[in-house]
Amino acid sequence: MAKAKCEAKIKWKGWNRGGYAEVMNGWGVQAMLDQKANAAAAACNSTFTPKYGESGYSTATIGGSLARGRVVYTDSNHANVSERRHNRLQSAFGGD
Numbered sequence: 001m002a003k004a005k006c007e008a009k010i011k012w013k014g015w016n017r018g019g020y021a022e023v024m025n026g027w028g029v030q031a032m033l034d035q036k037a038n039a040a041a042a043a044c045n046s047t048f049t050p051k052y053g054e055s056g057y058s059t060a061t062i063g064g065s066l067a068r069g070r071v072v073y074t075d076s077n078h079a080n081v082s083e084r085r086h087n088r089l090q091s092a093f094g095g096d
Helices: 017-024 027-047 077-086 088-092
Strands: 057-063 068-074
Touching (some): 027 057, 027 068, 027 088, 068 077, 077 088
16 A cells, blocks of 8 residues: 655745635625524524513614624513523523
């Protein structure tokens, strides 16, 4: 049996901030972020019992220094207190 060994050394030139921002702001990545954020909000709203016509969880787009992102937040005081008690967002994203 012959042994073959392949070695390649790549010199790191640093990352390109403009290229990173272009990829992260692209429609594919933004659609994936929208899908994940909306799914997390829907999962949290499915177990939340609103009081007095209040809504539970919503999503919003935020602008970062390099790219846009998404945030899932509570809409009311009741949802905020319930979130601290039940940790729905943490469980929606795979936490304990």
